[in-house]
Amino acid sequence: xxxxxxxxxxxxxxxxxxxxxxxxxxxxxxxxxxxxxxxxxxxxxxxxxxxxxxxxxxxxxxxxxxxxxxxxxxxxxxxxxxxxxxxxxxxxxxxxxxxxxxxxxxxxxxxx
Numbered sequence: 759x760x761x762x763x764x765x766x767x768x769x770x771x772x773x774x775x776x777x778x779x780x781x782x783x784x785x786x787x788x789x790x791x792x793x794x795x796x797x798x799x800x801x802x803x804x805x806x807x808x809x810x811x812x813x814x815x816x817x818x819x820x821x822x823x824x825x826x827x828x829x830x831x832x833x834x835x836x837x838x839x840x841x842x843x844x845x846x847x848x849x850x851x852x853x854x855x856x857x858x859x860x861x862x863x864x865x866x867x868x869x870x
Contacts, residue, residue: 796825
């Protein structure tokens, strides 16, 4: 079963009743965003994901990765930390800048 890794760029669609999600993933080593679909609970832009599933072709939307299992990891890049913080971690822009400037680079440095 294929495994892909990447950074969750944005959520395009979310059904709150069953947690079905359509999202865009920036896969490691690829220029274009990958469309991922599946029942994904509590994912947020900025998170790094390990996804297991299969490639499917949707007649209307093209190639997509149908997620069957997933793991969420803490953002590992400055871009990922900024994106993750934008969805509500609770650190202000100035404090985040100082944390990143000091070279901490780990979300655990400012997670409450």
